[in-house]
Amino acid sequence: MQYIQQVLFLLMAISAVFLFSKKVAEIRRNIFLGKPQDFSDNADLRWRNVLLLAMGQKKMFKNVPVALMHFVIYAGFIIINIEVLEIVLDGILGTHRLFLPFLGELYNWLINIFEWLALGVVIVCVIFLARRNWLKLKRFISKDLAGWPKTDANFILITEIVLMSLFLTMNATDQILQDRGQAHYANTGGFFVSAQLMPIFDGFSNSTLVAIERIAWWIHIAGIFAFLNYLPYSKHLHIALAFPNAYYAKLDSPGKMKNMPEVQNEVLYAMQPELAPTDAAPPASFGAKDVFDLSWKNLMDAYSCTECGRCTDECPANITGKLLSPRKIMMATRDRLEDVGKNINQNKSFVADNKSLLHDYISVEELRACTTCNACVEACPVSISPLDIIVELRRSLIMEESNAPQEWNGTFSNIENNFAPWKFSPDDRDKWATEMNA
Amino acid sequence: MKINTMAEMMANGESPEILFWVGCAGSFDQRAQKITKAFATILTKVGIKFAILGKEEACTGDPARRAGNEFLFQMMAYQNIQILNGYNIKKIVTTCPHCFNTLKNEYPELGGNYEVIHHTTLLQDLINNGKIVMKEGGSFKGKKISYHDSCYLGRANDIYEAPRRVLESLDAELVEMKRCRTNGLCCGAGGAQMFKEDEPGTSRINMDRADEALETGAKFIAAACPFCNTMMSDGVKNREKENEVAVLDIAEMIAESML
Numbered sequence: 011m012q013y014i015q016q017v018l019f020l021l022m023a024i025s026a027v028f029l030f031s032k033k034v035a036e037i038r039r040n041i042f043l044g045k046p047q048d049f050s051d052n053a054d055l056r057w058r059n060v061l062l063l064a065m066g067q068k069k070m071f072k073n074v075p076v077a078l079m080h081f082v083i084y085a086g087f088i089i090i091n092i093e094v095l096e097i098v099l100d101g102i103l104g105t106h107r108l109f110l111p112f113l114g115e116l117y118n119w120l121i122n123i124f125e126w127l128a129l130g131v132v133i134v135c136v137i138f139l140a141r142r143n144w145l146k147l148k149r150f151i152s153k154d155l156a157g158w159p160k161t162d163a164n165f166i167l168i169t170e171i172v173l174m175s176l177f178l179t180m181n182a183t184d185q186i187l188q189d190r191g192q193a194h195y196a197n198t199g200g201f202f203v204s205a206q207l208m209p210i211f212d213g214f215s216n217s218t219l220v221a222i223e224r225i226a227w228w229i230h231i232a233g234i235f236a237f238l239n240y241l242p243y244s245k246h247l248h249i250a251l252a253f254p255n256a257y258y259a260k261l262d263s264p265g266k267m268k269n270m271p272e273v274q275n276e277v278l279y280a281m282q283p284e285l286a287p288t289d290a291a292p293p294a295s296f297g298a299k300d301v302f303d304l305s306w307k308n309l310m311d312a313y314s315c316t317e318c319g320r321c322t323d324e325c326p327a328n329i330t331g332k333l334l335s336p337r338k339i340m341m342a343t344r345d346r347l348e349d350v351g352k353n354i355n356q357n358k359s360f361v362a363d364n365k366s367l368l369h370d371y372i373s374v375e376e377l378r379a380c381t382t383c384n385a386c387v388e389a390c391p392v393s394i395s396p397l398d399i400i401v402e403l404r405r406s407l408i409m410e411e412s413n414a415p416q417e418w419n420g421t422f423s424n425i426e427n428n429f430a431p432w433k434f435s436p437d438d439r440d441k442w443a444t445e446m447n448a
Numbered sequence: 449m450k451i452n453t454m455a456e457m458m459a460n461g462e463s464p465e466i467l468f469w470v471g472c473a474g475s476f477d478q479r480a481q482k483i484t485k486a487f488a489t490i491l492t493k494v495g496i497k498f499a500i501l502g503k504e505e506a507c508t509g510d511p512a513r514r515a516g517n518e519f520l521f522q523m524m525a526y527q528n529i530q531i532l533n534g535y536n537i538k539k540i541v542t543t544c545p546h547c548f549n550t551l552k553n554e555y556p557e558l559g560g561n562y563e564v565i566h567h568t569t570l571l572q573d574l575i576n577n578g579k580i581v582m583k584e585g586g587s588f589k590g591k592k593i594s595y596h597d598s599c600y601l602g603r604a605n606d607i608y609e610a611p612r613r614v615l616e617s618l619d620a621e622l623v624e625m626k627r628c629r630t631n632g633l634c635c636g637a638g639g640a641q642m643f644k645e646d647e648p649g650t651s652r653i654n655m656d657r658a659d660e661a662l663e664t665g666a667k668f669i670a671a672a673c674p675f676c677n678t679m680m681s682d683g684v685k686n687r688e689k690e691n692e693v694a695v696l697d698i699a700e701m702i703a704e705s706m707l
Contacts, residue, residue: 265604266553331650382639383599404516417644429506430472443451
């Protein structure tokens with residue numbers, strides 16, 4: 011009987027890890043559909059960003075109470091994973107509380123700490139559910155989240171509450187069984203948090219308690235494996251990608267736009283034809299029309315986004331009722347990339363589907379509303395730049411489609427002919443100085 | 449007062465300590481010309497030998513690049529860098545955060561390497577080293593001033609303190625808007641929005657920002673960008689507060705208050 015359980019466990023664990031790895035490889039493939047970008051510079055600064063922005067969650071601390079609550083879930087997640095290691099080993103080896111004999115007194119301390127964290131996670135998840143569903147915070151009731159994204163967020167919070175409750179349930183029943191001297195339930199010493207649940211189970215017989223304990227144990231670990239496989243389909247993937255995203259964050263001044271050397275050279279060769287190589291082929295396209303034209307960092311940004319909406323909350327265009335929402339830019343990029351990924355899965359390589367990120371997923375009206383103010387970039391706790399994607403799409407609109415509002419066409423022609431965005435005579439540029447000299 | 453162009457200085461065999469990059473707004477916009485004149489007056493008073501490019505200056509290409517027109521940007525950059533390098537320019541000061549950002553961050557990889565400073569930083573230096581001394585009981589003494597952060601100065605280039613330190617030297621009461629520094633709300637002009645109608649929405653960005661500034665009860669809204677200045681002035685006018693609240697550039701306030 012015990013062996014059957016071990017085999018079942020092993021099968022479950024292996025298939026969970028296999029399926030997860032397969033999906034991770036698929037996401038990795040999707041991200042690298044983007045253009046190459048070199049990040050081999052300033053490794054020390056980049057590690058510093060991982061430490062401050064990802065591990066330290068620096069940007070979250072702009073709002074201290076929320077940051078602290080989020081930190082409880084984050085710390086809980088990482089630390090309780092130590093306990094999951096024991097659970098997995100128990101499952102494979104058919105043992106119960108494998109670490110207890112080795113750790114002695116320390117074991118009791120550790121489990122007590124895990125339990126307090128678990129309680130903290132439950133409380134914070136309840137508060138977060140309330141913030142999302144009942145307090146009507148603007149960034150959570152936004153139409154960006156209509157449908158699946160809202161369900162996704164609630165599902166994550168509810169799953170975490172369920173997992174933590176199962177953990178506390180198995181410890182509570184375990185303690186009663188220990189007190190009653192049930193075989194296989196070695197004495198661990200009291201666990202304060204789960205002990206509060208003991209009165210609920212006090213009336214049950216030993217065999218019922220063993221059943222409850224075992225079922226809670228199995229559902230808990232199966233839930234964790236299921237959640238692992240849910241991650242790559244969910245906004246919750248940020249728990250992994252926040253770290254590389256901080257490493258690959260832009261280090262230049264936020265005001266600096268990415269240069270386009272191909273355009274720089276075109277202009278140079280037009281001005282100084284003697285420099286033009288004879289075999290220069292014109293670049294295939296300018297700016298980004300689809301996900302393939304963005305950099306791989308832009309695409310990793312899309313998978314790192316947890317749809318918190320801090321960017322949209324700070325966006326001047328969104329605040330004043332325009333269609334643009336930086337969060338929606340990121341969600342649309344991920345949606346497109348996922349659709350492209352499915353297309354590749356079906357057809358081995360990408361087969362044109364008459365769709366593109368620009369127009370089919372992100373509209374011209376959204377792009378036109380951006381003031382390039384960097385508020386979204388500044389707001390993002392996981393180093394995402396919606397602005398990068400916006401300007402790349404704008405480049406495609408202007409340079410590939412000549413799609414500009416009438417006023418901008420006027421501005422362009424003024425800059426080109428009068429050297430200023432307005433139609434003034436270039437001769438009057440220093441008129442103010444002449445007036446002062448007089 | 450004599451404002452020299454680089455061409456004039458070269459002809460006289462002289463070279464300036466610093467080039468004053470005026471920018472399109474500062475050159476052509478009637479309101480922004482006052483900022484230009486105020487800053488030129490300060491430079492002259494403190495005895496800094498400066499020059500302008502005059503008719504040889506052209507748009508840096510910032511609005512073109514942000515609208516998506518990289519070709520036009522590269523053309524303007526090429527042209528400006530040829531002129532700046534031709535005059536062997538080393539140091540540039542500008543009153544426009546957009547020009548500042550482009551010259552400082554985007555020209556270097558195109559071959560234009562200069563030390564670029566924004567006028568608020570220069571003003572802070574001049575105050576710190578005693579070159580600018582304020583009059584006793586200047587017109588801003590004890591008055592409430594609210595500083596509006598320019599995106600291209602603040603978030604884009606991490607300059608939040610210099611303009612505030614300069615304003616403090618006026619002995620005024622600095623009051624912050626609810627969104628300030630890294631969280632400052634844009635005036636609505638950046639990204640070439642200045643040159644087109646707003647997209648459909650429920651309000652205008654400059655109206656929202658002007659309301660935030662008016663809520664502070666400040667008598668003066670200080671700006672450090674000619675475009676922010678225009679946007680905030682329009683917002684204040686729209687609320688019919690232009691007789692009670694003035695929108696001024698920091699250079700104008702210093703020019704008025706210095707000995």
